[in-house]
Amino acid sequence: MTDTINNPSQAENEEADNAVNVLLDGVAIKAHEGELLIEAAERNGVFIPRFCYHPHMKPVGVCRMCLVEVSGPRGFTLQPACYLKVQENMEVMTSSHKAKRAQEGVLELLLVNHPLDCPVCDKGGECPLQDQTMSYGPGESRFIEEKRHFDKPIELGPLTYLDRERCIQCSRCTRFAAEVAGDPQIDFAGRGDMTIVATSPTRPFDSYFSGNTVQICPVGALTAKAYRFKSRPWDLEQAETTCTLCSVGCREVAQSSAGELVRYLGVDNLAVNQSWLCDKGRYGFEAVTNGRVLTPLARHEGVLEEVRWADALADIAAGIRSALAKGGNDQIAVLGGAKFVNEDNYAWARLAKGVFGSELVDAQSGDGFNAELALALPRATIEETVNAKTVVLISGDLKEELPVLYLRLYQDLAKGMTNLVEISPTVTSLSGSAKIKLSPRPGELFSVIEDIFDTSKKAVGALKDESTISALRQLLDVSEGDVPNGEGEGTVFIVGRANLAEAPIYIEESVKLIASKLPKAKFLPALRRGNIFGALDMGLAPNLLPGRINSDKGDFFRRTWGTLPAAPGLGTPEILAKCAEGEVSVLILLGSDPLSDFFDQELAEKAFENTPFIVALASHLDPSAASADIVLPVSYMGETAGTVTNLEGRVSVVSQKVTPPALARQPWAIATDIARLLEEDFGFRTLEQVSQEISDTVFLYRGVSLASFRRYAGNGAVVPVKAAEVKIGSLSKSSAIFDPIATPGIASAEEQGAPIKTGSAKPVEFEEDSLKETAGLPGDNSSKDNSYFISLADVTPNSRHAGGLEVIAEPKADKYGLRLILQRDLYDAGSTLTNCPTMAPLVGEQEISLSPSEAGNFGLQSGSSVNVTAKSQKIEAKVKIDDTLPAGVAVLKANKNKVRDIFSAEAVAGDISGRAELLLDASSLVTDIRLETKNEKKKELG
Amino acid sequence: MLNEPIVTKRVELDDSHTLQRYLATGGYEGLKKALSMTREQVREEVTKASLLGRGGAGFPAGRKWSMLRQAPVSYLVVNGDESEPATFKDHLLVERDPHQLIEGTVIAAYALGVTQAFIFIRGEFALGIERLTAACNEAYGHNAVGKNIFGSDFSVDLVIHPGAGAYICGEETSLIESLEGNRGFPRIKPPFFPAVTGLYGEPTVVNNVETMSNLPWIVLNGGDAFAALGQGSSAGTRLFALSGRVKNPGWYELEMSKTTFRDLIYDKNLGGGIIGDKKIKAFIPGGVSAPWFFEEHLDLGLDQDAVAKAGSMLGSGSVVVMDETTCPVRASWRITRFFHRESCGQCTPCREGSGWLEKIMRRIEEGSGRPEDLDLLMDVCDSIAPGVTWPPQQTTICVLGPSIPSSIASAIRHCRDEFLEHITLGHCPYEKDHILTGAAR
Amino acid sequence: MKHNSDYIDKVLERNAPSAGGGFSEEGLKRAEALIALYPKKRSALIPLCHLAQGEHGWITEECIEEIAGLLGVSPAEVSGTASFYDMLHLEPVGQYVISVCTNIACMLAGAYELLEAAEEKLGIAAGQTDTDMRFTLEEAECLGACDTAPCLQVNSRFFGPMNSASFDKLITDLASGALAGVVPPHGVLSRVERVFALTAKDTDDAGAIDSKEAGQK
Ligand SMILES: Cc1cc2nc3c(=O)[nH]c(=O)nc-3n(C[C@H](O)[C@H](O)[C@H](O)COP(=O)(O)O)c2cc1C
Numbered sequence A: 001m002t003d004t005i006n007n008p009s010q011a012e013n014e015e016a017d018n019a020v021n022v023l024l025d026g027v028a029i030k031a032h033e034g035e036l037l038i039e040a041a042e043r044n045g046v047f048i049p050r051f052c053y054h055p056h057m058k059p060v061g062v063c064r065m066c067l068v069e070v071s072g073p074r075g076f077t078l079q080p081a082c083y084l085k086v087q088e089n090m091e092v093m094t095s096s097h098k099a100k101r102a103q104e105g106v107l108e109l110l111l112v113n114h115p116l117d118c119p120v121c122d123k124g125g126e127c128p129l130q131d132q133t134m135s136y137g138p139g140e141s142r143f144i145e146e147k148r149h150f151d152k153p154i155e156l157g158p159l160t161y162l163d164r165e166r167c168i169q170c171s172r173c174t175r176f177a178a179e180v181a182g183d184p185q186i187d188f189a190g191r192g193d194m195t196i197v198a199t200s201p202t203r204p205f206d207s208y209f210s211g212n213t214v215q216i217c218p219v220g221a222l223t224a225k226a227y228r229f230k231s232r233p234w235d236l237e238q239a240e241t242t243c244t245l246c247s248v249g250c251r252e253v254a255q256s257s258a259g260e261l262v263r264y265l266g267v268d269n270l271a272v273n274q275s276w277l278c279d280k281g282r283y284g285f286e287a288v289t290n291g292r293v294l295t296p297l298a299r300h301e302g303v304l305e306e307v308r309w310a311d312a313l314a315d316i317a318a319g320i321r322s323a324l325a326k327g328g329n330d331q332i333a334v335l336g337g338a339k340f341v342n343e344d345n346y347a348w349a350r351l352a353k354g355v356f357g358s359e360l361v362d363a364q365s366g367d368g369f370n371a372e373l374a375l376a377l378p379r380a381t382i383e384e385t386v387n388a389k390t391v392v393l394i395s396g397d398l399k400e401e402l403p404v405l406y407l408r409l410y411q412d413l414a415k416g417m418t419n420l421v422e423i424s425p426t427v428t429s430l431s432g433s434a435k436i437k438l439s440p441r442p443g444e445l446f447s448v449i450e451d452i453f454d455t456s457k458k459a460v461g462a463l464k465d466e467s468t469i470s471a472l473r474q475l476l477d478v479s480e481g482d483v484p485n486g487e488g489e490g491t492v493f494i495v496g497r498a499n500l501a502e503a504p505i506y507i508e509e510s511v512k513l514i515a516s517k518l519p520k521a522k523f524l525p526a527l528r529r530g531n532i533f534g535a536l537d538m539g540l541a542p543n544l545l546p547g548r549i550n551s552d553k554g555d556f557f558r559r560t561w562g563t564l565p566a567a568p569g570l571g572t573p574e575i576l577a578k579c580a581e582g583e584v585s586v587l588i589l590l591g592s593d594p595l596s597d598f599f600d601q602e603l604a605e606k607a608f609e610n611t612p613f614i615v616a617l618a619s620h621l622d623p624s625a626a627s628a629d630i631v632l633p634v635s636y637m638g639e640t641a642g643t644v645t646n647l648e649g650r651v652s653v654v655s656q657k658v659t660p661p662a663l664a665r666q667p668w669a670i671a672t673d674i675a676r677l678l679e680e681d682f683g684f685r686t687l688e689q690v691s692q693e694i695s696d697t698v699f700l701y702r703g704v705s706l707a708s709f710r711r712y713a714g715n716g717a718v719v720p721v722k723a724a725e726v727k728i729g730s731l732s733k734s735s736a737i738f739d740p741i742a743t744p745g746i747a748s749a750e751e752q753g754a755p756i757k758t759g760s761a762k763p764v765e766f767e768e769d770s771l772k773e774t775a776g777l778p779g780d781n782s783s784k785d786n787s788y789f790i791s792l793a794d795v796t797p798n799s800r801h802a803g804g805l806e807v808i809a810e811p812k813a814d815k816y817g818l819r820l821i822l823q824r825d826l827y828d829a830g831s832t833l834t835n836c837p838t839m840a841p842l843v844g845e846q847e848i849s850l851s852p853s854e855a856g857n858f859g860l861q862s863g864s865s866v867n868v869t870a871k872s873q874k875i876e877a878k879v880k881i882d883d884t885l886p887a888g889v890a891v892l893k894a895n896k897n898k899v900r901d902i903f904s905a906e907a908v909a910g911d912i913s914g915r916a917e918l919l920l921d922a923s924s925l926v927t928d929i930r931l932e933t934k935n936e937k938k939k940e941l942g
Numbered sequence B: 001m002l003n004e005p006i007v008t009k010r011v012e013l014d015d016s017h018t019l020q021r022y023l024a025t026g027g028y029e030g031l032k033k034a035l036s037m038t039r040e041q042v043r044e045e046v047t048k049a050s051l052l053g054r055g056g057a058g059f060p061a062g063r064k065w066s067m068l069r070q071a072p073v074s075y076l077v078v079n080g081d082e083s084e085p086a087t088f089k090d091h092l093l094v095e096r097d098p099h100q101l102i103e104g105t106v107i108a109a110y111a112l113g114v115t116q117a118f119i120f121i122r123g124e125f126a127l128g129i130e131r132l133t134a135a136c137n138e139a140y141g142h143n144a145v146g147k148n149i150f151g152s153d154f155s156v157d158l159v160i161h162p163g164a165g166a167y168i169c170g171e172e173t174s175l176i177e178s179l180e181g182n183r184g185f186p187r188i189k190p191p192f193f194p195a196v197t198g199l200y201g202e203p204t205v206v207n208n209v210e211t212m213s214n215l216p217w218i219v220l221n222g223g224d225a226f227a228a229l230g231q232g233s234s235a236g237t238r239l240f241a242l243s244g245r246v247k248n249p250g251w252y253e254l255e256m257s258k259t260t261f262r263d264l265i266y267d268k269n270l271g272g273g274i275i276g277d278k279k280i281k282a283f284i285p286g287g288v289s290a291p292w293f294f295e296e297h298l299d300l301g302l303d304q305d306a307v308a309k310a311g312s313m314l315g316s317g318s319v320v321v322m323d324e325t326t327c328p329v330r331a332s333w334r335i336t337r338f339f340h341r342e343s344c345g346q347c348t349p350c351r352e353g354s355g356w357l358e359k360i361m362r363r364i365e366e367g368s369g370r371p372e373d374l375d376l377l378m379d380v381c382d383s384i385a386p387g388v389t390w391p392p393q394q395t396t397i398c399v400l401g402p403s404i405p406s407s408i409a410s411a412i413r414h415c416r417d418e419f420l421e422h423i424t425l426g427h428c429p430y431e432k433d434h435i436l437t438g439a440a441r
Numbered sequence C: 001m002k003h004n005s006d007y008i009d010k011v012l013e014r015n016a017p018s019a020g021g022g023f024s025e026e027g028l029k030r031a032e033a034l035i036a037l038y039p040k041k042r043s044a045l046i047p048l049c050h051l052a053q054g055e056h057g058w059i060t061e062e063c064i065e066e067i068a069g070l071l072g073v074s075p076a077e078v079s080g081t082a083s084f085y086d087m088l089h090l091e092p093v094g095q096y097v098i099s100v101c102t103n104i105a106c107m108l109a110g111a112y113e114l115l116e117a118a119e120e121k122l123g124i125a126a127g128q129t130d131t132d133m134r135f136t137l138e139e140a141e142c143l144g145a146c147d148t149a150p151c152l153q154v155n156s157r158f159f160g161p162m163n164s165a166s167f168d169k170l171i172t173d174l175a176s177g178a179l180a181g182v183v184p185p186h187g188v189l190s191r192v193e194r195v196f197a198l199t200a201k202d203t204d205d206a207g208a209i210d211s212k213e214a215g216q217k
């Protein structure tokens, strides 16, 4: 390591008016006013050693590693560069004798009690303590006394070990827990040199974000169960990539050793995740080696057997041909795509819509809302969201659904610059930060939103207090009296499904109303699944073609693809209903698993029963794949390359790090092969060719291809790329050089692919030509004319509940029942978690949350078991009493299959004793349930 | 030596802690007088008095008060955490004259325009906490605290806050953290003064118990009368806590400057000389954080500036005497052990340095020292307090760090031979088998 | 000392450290009152730890959870903060915690000799508790009573100067209950409770003041 970094980028700040003149090691430099000395020095090419400082946490100045000599009223004194802000005419000496002596002293003292077990330490070889000792240390230790001792690695929580002897008390982990994650489950305990990191004696460290503490630990004190003793840093290879487990799309590196994935680390992408990851994203890679489909399988006499690719594909082609011959293009349905990259999805959209001519195509699983609406809304970026004046949350709990978006928002709200309004049926992890919180009951959402805009009303839903309502209206820019309507400028609405047991029309109508009343507001659609936005953008959605355009504007695609579907599109619930009626001959699953995921279990099962030919492209043998007629093995995270699109519309690169197992292939190639068997040549031989076709034909993605990301992957780019937006210079921090201590473990591994520049705000370098207008394509990236993209006016009206606003306003509650709120949590029984050895045990059991009064009515205690019934189905759940809930509602969690024990041979998939999906009916607006206790005591009518 | 004590005039009465006795001996008259004056006038008297803070740093109270940032909310916190080894004066004042402390606190609150005050009392002073709580109840009943005090329009609420055993909480920013319900981690500077940003981020004055206890007298008799005692900036009287190898250990309220260390230690009405009339080896002039003094310093006055000039500090006013039978290695080891146990643990140099130093010192005391250990000790001291000078420079957040080397450097510089004797003999020359119980084991 | 509340009388009756459990009903009321004294809730963390210790002799896991709930902090923050402080015990300690000061002034007066005698008398080493949870022996830092060196505390009440003979007598007296009026059960810091401003909001007492209002002027 060197202490001088090349290529400092000082261009931007030099002209700034608020520049401060600092003499740094005898060189005059300009710094920003209020900038920390350590950052100013870093931008100017001087690296000051540090441990406790982290670029994304508040400085505390405790490790004292960054002491430098600074001029002041009492002459030069030693000051911590990480805490001190630059001041006009400050003189700084970072390597004077005194500064070096202090740095040496601190390092010698840090090593006094630090065990010298580097050869068996996970951090050995990538350890900031080791590295900085080499660069700044005294050379040898004069400590001959006995070092302090603690119990050997202790299990701090289900995913994390702590070796207290190695801890250097930098407080990075405890500060992360309190300041960034907002869940201080760990804190310092004890005092002096017996200060330890500890949980309370009562609770483990089971934060969703625990892995970040391991990542930022500057020594080997915190280690991850999933990585312990797996590899040595010098054996690691890595590639920068994007997490595909939810639609936030965190940047990360995938690291492998001897061809096997061993670790993921967050990359300091300023626009998205700022180096943080959630534990599911970080440790989910374990599923890569468990439960995989290794070869094509075909059902013979009821049993899935290994077959050759050629035979499997020929069978599929035959099935499709006969379906097409039988009844035309609405005989073939294609579901899924959120687990695949854009290139896969484009190829499959082209196959489904351009070859099959089918409109039975949907990447969503009925758990989102109208794709046209989601894509038509004026979209906010994450950065715009956290910097918004007001954020309105009308969605599920972000911590459960989009964890790192929660982190970004939590930190921002803690600064107090943003107002949060929350409109969701239950208390979420952000409710504590909300200025105003409304809790509409299931079925009430739309009328509450209506009331907010109807200023003649003095009450909004459950909120009776007039001053709060007027504060709310003011926050939302709703004109009331003389207050002018700011049209929602500076407000970002995060919109999604807080309750899967409430029909999507509630949120859809609400969003439409908001967008029409506040034309300058922006939206962040909270659709959760991995690359769902990429799948929708590529046209795997009803009534949509690639590039967020309506099917009826698809002339261009008719010309290039040859054909386009005629019928209006259907969403997954309707498609499954059609399947259940036996009206579909071929059902193709693109990584989707309706038997686990779809919210109406009965319908999904019926659809499977009544569809003669089911093809599953699957990485894992999930329940749906296990019920298919043909299973095609596909590559999975770490094995796939391409691009993905996150919820902001940011396209970024997914890199392949390891080889897919056995015969697994990437889905775009499968689509290409099937097309060829149907006598259509897509002309795709390589992934790059698919990418190029997207860049050429999908003008929303014009210029955005793998080639354009070739030189520097970095932050990716939000589509449509406009010249002005390519530069992401507005991002506050401009540390343009690499801080190896911010994310230990990245600098030391061997790079593969684009260079990783953690912490860089450097924009993607697009090739000149790629941004030029392509002849024959409508629209123009450089102009503001986006009229070709779907607009709110184009959104196909919801046919199922058309004219149903009355119903929406007042759903009828069953007088003996409870109204169901079905929520998702991060650790559900999806194929990722159930195939991760270390995480599978975290998938909790089904719990039913009730208000204390409701629990009292039924004579239930916390922890007791209860039967929940609806639709003549019965499930079991454990009672949880939640005093934030109102009476009359109950909360269950989605996808709580009993987890299959991946180590024992016993497959328990299909044990559905706690599956809430059994209780739901896809055609209902809301769901009412009943409780059956042992003594059959029924709720009295109140 | 003193005509009339200022803060200890009641302490030897059996019922000195009761309201009845307090009122019978002129109690709360100072507060009444203060309330009849303007805030500015009260502050003026305190400034004139040259009342140096009695907590250790010796910062003039009047000046500190003038730095209080004007804000809608501000706080007064009285520091009664007294934990500097060999210091026991606040203990006396809290237990034996709690009303005087309350009166002083309310006067200060009035002068500062503060309506919420806290008295932070070291948890181990349980009896003091009981008496102060009882006195607080009485004072509320007497309308000396609370709403519209003595019919004026001034109100202040007073909370007695118990500490829980941590020396570092005496450091004012650590005390504030502790009062906020946190670990007692001193705050990093800047901001340099709680008067700008203190408790809950609001401007806060932190003053010592003895500092507060002087206020009723100052208000009643005037700042000038106080300044007439003592000399220069070291005005008034001060409570000195004398301990160690003297015949009469105890507290003595003495006029500052005018009395010398020799008087304090040898005067028959004061320390009464060394036990067994042995020779003095060394003495600590102001708590164990202070560098040691030796025979040649005996004639220095009990004067803040004079002591500072001679290379140490009057600190908390506690004087510990070591005689010729005292092993300097063992004494400085025990002091080092104290800092090691009490370091809060934030800063690497203090956290690790204190432990390392303690281990080396103990090894030498036990006879396993090496000649090179003396340089090593000084080197480690240098990593905590560059140059090991006085006043110290520091690599740490608070001054506990640079206090650690005080005793070690004093002992090595003045008693080097005794260190070497330990090393060559292979045991402590003073007592072959020192009892090594507890931590020493 | 006169005790001024039934609650204190009740707490003083405890004659052994309890095995576990949360706050008593009255204890919870005291807790709420303590919290109300401060402009910000978290400030009551240490007073609540003392309160828990007064009820149980140590800070039980149930109390950690309850304190966290009352103050809106995490249990790890409660236990982590408490563990910083020497007087707060997160594990059961004896009925009498004997803290022998060995710091400089006491050491010069024979504190280590006293500590050794204490270890011998009690049959435990410093830092240990005897098997019947009667006595815990600690080596303490300066207790602020150096004029009575060597000194010690029993449950934060002072005794000194001590020698091995007076130590033996102290143990006999503690065991016989002769010192019950002087030494309360471990954890009871103050046998006098604040009466004013605790319930300021619903009293018209001349001396009472609403602390919140006071905090904001
Ligand atoms: C390590 C350390 C311990 C301290 N302990 C005490 C103490 O026990 N009591 C005290 O009043 N001041 C103590 N102080 C000094 C306080 O920080 C502060 O200066 C003092 O309370 C201010 O009050 P004064 O101006 O009235 O002296 C200590 C300082 C340090 C650095």
Ligand code: SF4
Pocket (backbone or CB within 6 Å): B168, B185, B186, B342, B343, B344, B345, B346, B347, B348, B350, B351, B396, B397, B398, B399, B400, B401, B402
């Ligand atoms: S110098 Fe020592 S006591 Fe002071 S803040 Fe640093 S570690 Fe804590």
Ligand code: FES
Pocket (backbone or CB within 6 Å): A049, A050, A051, A052, A053, A060, A061, A062, A063, A064, A065, A066, A067, A080, A081, A082, A083
């Ligand atoms: S003190 Fe500056 S990096 Fe730790």
